[in-house]
Amino acid sequence: MPRRVAPGEVVLSIEHLAVNFGGLAALADLNFTVCDGEIVGLIGPNGAGKTTAFNVFTGFLSPTNGEVRYRGTLLNGLKPHEITALGLVRTFQRTSIFHNNSVFENVLIGLHRRGRSTLWDTLLAMPREKAAERELAEKAYDILRLVGLERRSAELAGTLPYGEQRLLGIALALAAQPSMLLLDEPVSGMNANETGRVMKLVESIRASGVTILLVEHDMPMVMQVSDRIVVLNYGRIIAEGAPAVIQGNPEVIRAYLGEGRKRA
Amino acid sequence: MKRALPAFWLIVILTIPLWLQDQYILHILITTGIFIIAAMSLNLLLGYTGQLSLGHVAFFGIGAYASALTTLGFDVELFSGFRVVHEPWPAVIGFFVGTAVAGMSGFVIGRLSFKVRGAYFVIVTISFAEVTRLVALNWVELTQGPLALTNIPPYTLGFPGLGEYTLWNKTAYYYLVVVVGVLAYVIISRLVGSRIGRAMIALKENETLASSVGIDVTRYLVLAAVVSAAVAGGAGSLYAHYLKIVDPDIFLFIYTVTMVIMVITGGKGTLAGPIVGGIIFGFLPVIVRPIAAPAVQWILYGGLMIVIVFILPQGIVPAVQRWPANRTLSRRKPAGVALANNSNPSDRQ
């Protein structure tokens, strides 16, 4: 069971994390921490290792070396659903929703962990099963209201415009009861309006007590939303600090200029 | 209206033997009903959980053989000197044994499927069924091989002391099949409309996403396989005790194909699909038999299958459900949406 942490204490700790694919080092000796209640932005040029890092943190990839701990529990070797059960939940950039189900059903699926009914409860149609289902349905609507999709609840997720699909992806992650959320490029491909909506959502999620680590390429967005920035290049951290400091850091600028400025 | 529909059909089904005189048609109804139960169980695994299992007849056959052997008793030598002797038990217990043994083999397949994917899984499941057939054919001491297990006694229902009823005639058997069928339908529909069912559907749609929201993929795959196999095994038991004979041909790939045709043409992933598909492909032989040789019949079925898959790839039931929505062009609702705002997944047909 993950320990309770006092506000400000470290929740996610990454030590000497390394991932090698054949001869290529996707991550090399990564060390950093995230504290309770923070919003940390992880940035870096393409190929820097950000997605690889996320995949390791959430159990989709095994590291070659190093340890990842969440609230004291070692994550190495755990399966994705076990890591989710500890409270660490991620979103995806591409495979983010269940296209053939309605928006409402999507969130209901996300609420899977919250349900407690067993096979026999289901087969015998016990009244507590019906009560549990009602509760889940209410919770689903709460989450849809939080992300602003309640008017779309009956529509097929695959027919939603792109921006709203990404919002649904966040709703899915929220449904899984995260104490820490890993957002994978939450505003990529979005216009200014949609980006603003997500930024407000991120703040309100943090206000409800969830720690956030996000990967993003949209510089204005991530600089504005984050308390702290971590910069990755070639699988290593090259800078860490407050957004204002990072923006002026010559090494960071060099890393980005190396392959062209990105909306910085 | 939607809720009244199944009840209406149920009443129709229950009253059929009251007016149907033709024993042959009754026989067809019974065997079709048994196959529909098997098809419904396949639908759980293939349609809802998305596992391409083409060895389903193995569960059906295992249930049949287990039930028959429990009821007939057997005496085999497993290896030098170690004999296993089983005395005959009542047929009803055979039903439960058949269901349980089939369920266990479903567990094995479920665990396997976690490791093996896609087209390879298809091949593994087909191989599993073939190996089961060859075992049934060659382990003569246990199964009588091609000579078949015969004189399988019918079920005897009742309580000792209060009175017993042995199912000898077709009408009694028909009602038994209807009861088991309704039971299977209720089990599957409750499962599918629940949190467990949602997990299965989620892992069919997008396994990565499902596991990221906390769904234990292996566990639900295995659960689907076990329930699916158990129901198929129960249907197999019904088959064995109805025909009173069971031989290795029960494991032939062509029976799996029949079930798959029923599910996919009817509409996989829908509750009514296997029933509709089952009725069509259960009764087609009756209509076609008088006018064509067996080989021609099968050419017809094969051709029909191809045609239906080309024209209605989702199956018949979803196409019928979409029909009213397609006609009202003014309402630009996305296809397949028939949910009101207070939608509940268990309303989904």
Place this chain on the structure above:
Amino acid sequence: MDQFLQHLVNAVILGGTYALLGIGLTLIFGIMRVVNFTHGELYAFGAYTVYFVAAALGLDFFLGLLVAVVAGALLGALIEITLLRPMRGADIDTVMLVMIGAWIVMQNTELLVWGGVAKAIVTPFPDSPLVIGPVSISWLRVFVLVVAFLLIIGSYLIIHRTKLGKAMRATFQDTDTAALMGVNIRGVYTATFAFGSALAAAAGALLGPVFLVTPTMGDLASLKAFAIVILGGLGNITGATIGGFILALVEEIGAGYISSGYRDAMGFLIIIVVLLFKPTGLFARAERVG
């Protein structure tokens, strides 16, 4: 020991034709990712064509072989164009169903046309076998071995030395890139299916005279072909060749020393055992065309 040598020789001869079956399917399965249920039917078709030409029409046996291979290629192309091409992009289980439907239609057509009685094909080879030490081989089987080897080498040459082969290898590696590079994907698919079907028909044409010709002979052939593909790796001709020999060897040894009733189960057991331990196939890293 003598027995063992005989089994070994039998296995080599059988293995050659199994290799043809396997090469054909590994190309189709590997490049097109289609679970080809009709592969066994092409095998049976090859055998029946030889029967038709040699026995029914009374023409030359060798002509029958040639016709079988050519007709197999044409039939394969027909199947691909009418059934598979319209299904491009559909669910894998939908395509499977179409292939199953085709299999049902083909097998029952054969049943209708030829009847269910097994047919024998008479060949122009001398009856007395070739005897080398403790081993005796019929001349027919020697011929089968030689032709099978020639066809295996021929397949290898086609894949590695021709433009078509290059196109097939490119399509296998990355369909999208191949298309962007100007490869006619539709053409490659049709050619692949035709080529694979021709090989299956050749295998059937060669084994038809050795065993008997029945409408259901294709079923086991299909399953064995899949076992070989799994053993050897998708798209891997060398692997399929080796796999074919391994399967034949296992069958011969199993039938000879364990039990002949379970002979055909060997293939399935291989499949199950291999995939249990290596779910991606024995030579997963060797997945390539050629």
